[in-house]
Amino acid sequence: MYRIVFTQVLSRIDPEDIHHLTVGALRLLSATPVVRRLVHRRLAPRDPALRVRAFGVHFPSPFGLAAGFDKDARCVEAMSALGFGHVEVGTITAHAQPGNARPRLFRLVRERAVINRMGFNNAGAAAAAKALGRTRGVPVVVGVNIGKTKVVPESQAADDYVTSAKELAPLADYLVVNVSSPNTPGLRDLQAVELLRPLLRAVKEVADGTPRRTPLLVKIAPDLADEDVDAVADLALELDLDGVIATNTTISRKDVSSTETGGLSGRPLKARSLEVLRRLRARVGDRLVLVSVGGVEGVDDVWERLLAGATLVQGYTGMIYEGPLWAWRINRDLSRRLRRHGVADVRQIIGRTAG
Numbered sequence: 001m002y003r004i005v006f007t008q009v010l011s012r013i014d015p016e017d018i019h020h021l022t023v024g025a026l027r028l029l030s031a032t033p034v035v036r037r038l039v040h041r042r043l044a045p046r047d048p049a050l051r052v053r054a055f056g057v058h059f060p061s062p063f064g065l066a067a068g069f070d071k072d073a074r075c076v077e078a079m080s081a082l083g084f085g086h087v088e089v090g091t092i093t094a095h096a097q098p099g100n101a102r103p104r105l106f107r108l109v110r111e112r113a114v115i116n117r118m119g120f121n122n123a124g125a126a127a128a129a130k131a132l133g134r135t136r137g138v139p140v141v142v143g144v145n146i147g148k149t150k151v152v153p154e155s156q157a158a159d160d161y162v163t164s165a166k167e168l169a170p171l172a173d174y175l176v177v178n179v180s181s182p183n184t185p186g187l188r189d190l191q192a193v194e195l196l197r198p199l200l201r202a203v204k205e206v207a208d209g210t211p212r213r214t215p216l217l218v219k220i221a222p223d224l225a226d227e228d229v230d231a232v233a234d235l236a237l238e239l240d241l242d243g244v245i246a247t248n249t250t251i252s253r254k255d256v257s258s259t260e261t262g263g264l265s266g267r268p269l270k271a272r273s274l275e276v277l278r279r280l281r282a283r284v285g286d287r288l289v290l291v292s293v294g295g296v297e298g299v300d301d302v303w304e305r306l307l308a309g310a311t312l313v314q315g316y317t318g319m320i321y322e323g324p325l326w327a328w329r330i331n332r333d334l335s336r337r338l339r340r341h342g343v344a345d346v347r348q349i350i351g352r353t354a355g
Contacts, residue, residue, distance in 0.1 A: 002323030061085030090145030117262030270295025281309030
């Protein structure tokens with residue numbers, strides 16, 4: 001049914017308008033306690049075999065929502081109720097900013113992909129902190145993804161990230177430093193180890209100082225050269241980070257029909273995202289939590305990423321093409337596959353095919 005609605009109606013409407021309508025509806029769901037609890041009871045993951053523990057946090061399922069959908073932490077409860085094992089909000093910057101000019105979001109239906117050049121549009125760290133500080137009516141694991149304010153020069157980037165971290169780290173189950181979006185000028189330059197080291201060290205000091213010590217991860221781009229992937233992995237170990245999220249969107253346009261600028265997500269990213277995951281696993285083993293994102297469309301992709309060494313898997317673009325029951329179906333199918341393989345705990349398959 002959803003695919004018919006998407007093809008006949010949704011695909012004909014501006015994608016950013018659809019996004020705002022969707023977030024509005026989900027905010028209404030989050031604010032309606034009875035409906036929210038009913039949906040959560042029906043769709044949230046409950047199979048004990050799906051539970052994982054990463055960096056001291058318990059997740060009801062390894063499959064979660066990637067950053068980019070809920071930029072201002074407005075509908076975390078609704079997304080948890082729809083079946084996501086965790087919800088990563090953001091990217092959030094220290095100061096509110098409007099992002100880039102519209103149009104800035106483009107569907108590539110034939111390729112089951114999306115190009116965005118949103119530019120970290122968000123209401124700022126203080127507004128997100130206010131939203132995250134509200135009492136939650138259903139359980140939800142929330143990651144907070146932070147980035148650089150566009151007008152802040154590279155020389156002041158660490159201070160900018162620290163400002164966000166001070167606001168948000170105490171409210172997050174884990175914190176992510178995003179230095180890999182292609183839509184903020186100069187941001188990806190911060191992935192260079194000599195620039196990334198002091199930035200991560202400064203944010204980690206804040207995260208370590210929260211009452212529960214907030215786990216810290218770094219999110220990298222798929223467009224890094226292999227030796228740079230290795231360098232970031234080594235730096236994460238050196239600084240005792242908790243994990244790496246791989247990967248963000250790509251600037252590559254291989255095998256796609258559009259030349260729009262921005263970050264490409266969805267099916268075309270699948271192969272490189274998996275390649276980076278395997279390289280990271282070979283480099284760090286199980287010493288870091290690896291979160292795989294990019295081109296995840298269904299249970300086959302989630303299964304493959306877990307076998308390759310990911311403890312957690314994230315998706316977003318797939319939901320645009322599969323609809324609101326997407327996470328629920330992945331959890332259902334993952335539970336069935338575990339039983340079919342005689343596996344009582346999803347943790348038993350993590351890294352099974354890693355070299």
